[in-house]
Amino acid sequence: MDFFLGNSRFGMYSTPNMRFGHPPLLPAVRNYVRTPLPALPLPPRPRVSRWPFQSVGGPDHVLETKGAVCKEISNLLARVGRDAGEYSFGDSAPMLPSLPGMTIKNVGLVSLPLRKENVASLQSEAREIKNKLWMLGPSQVEMRNPEWNKAIEKLSKLTAERLGFTEDIKLHPELVMVVLYGGGRLDVQQAVDRSGRSVAALEVVLPSVYSGGALVVEEEGPGQPSRYLLGTDDGTAEFEPHFAVYATGAYRAVEEVTSGYRLGMVYALCLPPDMQGSGGKRPNDFLPMQLAEAMKKLSANEVAVKREGGTTTADTASDYSIFALMISNLPDRGYRGVDSLVGVDKDRSQLLSAANLLIPPEQKLQFYILWATENSNSFHELERFCIVGWPKTNDFRNVVTWIGESAIAAFVLADGPVDGDRLRSLFRFEAEQHHLKKVEVLNPYLQQLAKCVSELGDPTLADDFFKLYFPRLQKTRQTIPVVALLLRNAGWEAVTASVISAVDQLDNPMGMALRLSEAVKGLPARAVLLSFAIEKARATMRRQPVPPSFIVDFPLLWRAVTECNNSHIFRSLVAAISKLNADMLGVYTESLLVCAQLSRFPEHRQALVAIASRRLDWLAGLATPEWKISQVTFPDAREISSFLQGPLTTLVIRGFDTLAAARVRVALLQKNITGSLTISARARGNFAIVQLVKFAVVHTEEIARLQLLLRKCGRTGTENIDSSNITIGQKRSREGFTSSA
The missing domain is CATH 2.60.120 (Jelly Rolls)
Known part of the structure; x- marks a missing residue:
């Protein structure tokens, strides 16, 4: 059967004889085939503006067939169900x-x-x-x-x-x-x-x-x-x-x-x-033959698409490349595809199929049943169905234009053995569509493609798949199993460059490389993907602040590196971490120590403990607070000096009408005060505040966690710092100030 069904409500799914995909809005289809039968019954509408196809015509208007070919097809289809003439x-x-x-x-x-x-x-x-x-x-x-x-x-x-x-x-x-x-x-x-x-x-x-x-x-x-x-x-x-x-x-x-x-x-x-x-x-016996001759006149040239607002993709829209037959009767919801058509609509679809059998392969048409719908209000829904047809040789382009890229799966990913020629044709078409390179691909579609390419095991197709589709993926993690299977079947050596290039174009290349490496254990690809992930990690660690996704994936990176038993990969990552200043190690050290506990290699534990210890030693220098006030001529200097010398850990200065005024005060304080504390401005309701926080309290919890993890990893000497010696004072308030421990 040459009929496929576009259905936006049910997404994409398939049955043995039918494919479903996302449909276009019917107003985009210019060449309508008018039938003499009554239009589809429509629910009451409160206002004309609610009608979803107003750009084509009102609900009571009769669509006019455009183009000589479409008129010829229309006249032939109109004869279905009529008296064929006198006997x-x-x-x-x-x-x-x-x-x-x-x-x-x-x-x-x-x-x-x-x-x-x-x-x-x-x-x-x-x-x-x-x-x-x-x-x-x-x-x-x-x-x-x-x-x-x-x-x-x-x-x-x-x-x-x-x-x-x-x-x-x-x-x-x-x-x-x-x-x-x-x-x-x-x-x-x-x-x-x-x-x-x-x-x-x-x-x-x-x-x-x-x-x-x-x-x-x-x-x-x-x-x-x-x-x-x-x-x-x-x-x-x-x-x-x-x-x-x-x-x-x-x-x-x-x-x-x-x-x-x-x-x-x-x-x-x-x-x-x-x-x-x-x-x-009898005359109707020749309808398939006559219709076939008319259908062969449809051109396979590129369709000029009329956009909303009157602009077109060509000087004139083609009247000879596509037709749309409005369905007259409401389809039977209990069936799918052509089986849902009733009455004269079913007869016409059968006639179209019979005529298509008489057309040479290079001129055959592809048919789709499309559904456009829109809510008129909370109680009524308006919808129309139509059958569209165009030359199969132009199927890829028209499907992308009218239905959407994912609907191509209905034609390419049919039931039965995977057809490599169809996949190659699809990939050639996609390679020419430069406007699609930044369009995201739906995961179900990509997973189907990856599965088909995997079944064929063709390295060339696998290489094209990674070049054309993988960089446009939406949710990468859902496709990792099928992509890993593709790598196993196609052979890593043939697709290495395209895989690395495709992964590098994703928003989180390190995370994808790590998860792919996890899925291809035992293959040479694992070491290559890990090396790529480390290079991305090095580049990311030099940026401040690091992206949240990198922090989430960092434990996965260390676990993969410690499990791969590759000393070169391990040393390269340790070297990258060791080059960081101690004040930049905070997001890494706890993950490192957890990995150190899990590793069975002493050299892993020694290297990771050394990095964490450097962080802890740096924190020890902050535990004994030292502050210096260059001059005391700034506002609230006496109160701030008392706060720095006292046991309290936080001081809040109020009385700022705007955040900008609070930031001016922050700049002034930072100019006159140096030491281990943070000074920041914050909005609070309609006013703003300036907050001073001593470093000791900020890092107290981190110090305690690191000490515990280091003891578990075998480092018992934590004499450099003891978090129990950090004094936590009681809250007290002053006019215009709030100080707390």
């Missing part, structure tokens, strides 16, 4: 000459109207097929009047229209026989196709003097027969030709000619030679 009909034929100039071989010109006295010569050359019924072959007859054949062609065209055939199917009249009734009759017979191209019979009764001889036609199956008197009822049979037409397969009979002679010509209305063998007899 039989008859009347006088004033367009035929009354004097056709009929000449019979070995007889000469036949005088009309036919009378008894000039019948004998005809009978001498004809073959009597039954009592009082004679037949002449087409090779024995010539119509000398040059207007006769033109008139027969014109009559054939008119009868083709009444039979239900469109203008592009031209029926050609071929003379089968000339029949002379002289009192005989023709019993019921079925009109058969002896040439393989005949769809109907055209009987022309030339001017004759006779009575009786009515033509009776009955359809196949139940129905009332039709009786054609052909001028005997009103006396015109003697003066002008009459005709009757009936479809191939009809049952026809000629009643007994009670007097006189009836001279008739039987033509077969035949299809063009290129339609021979189609097997069709």
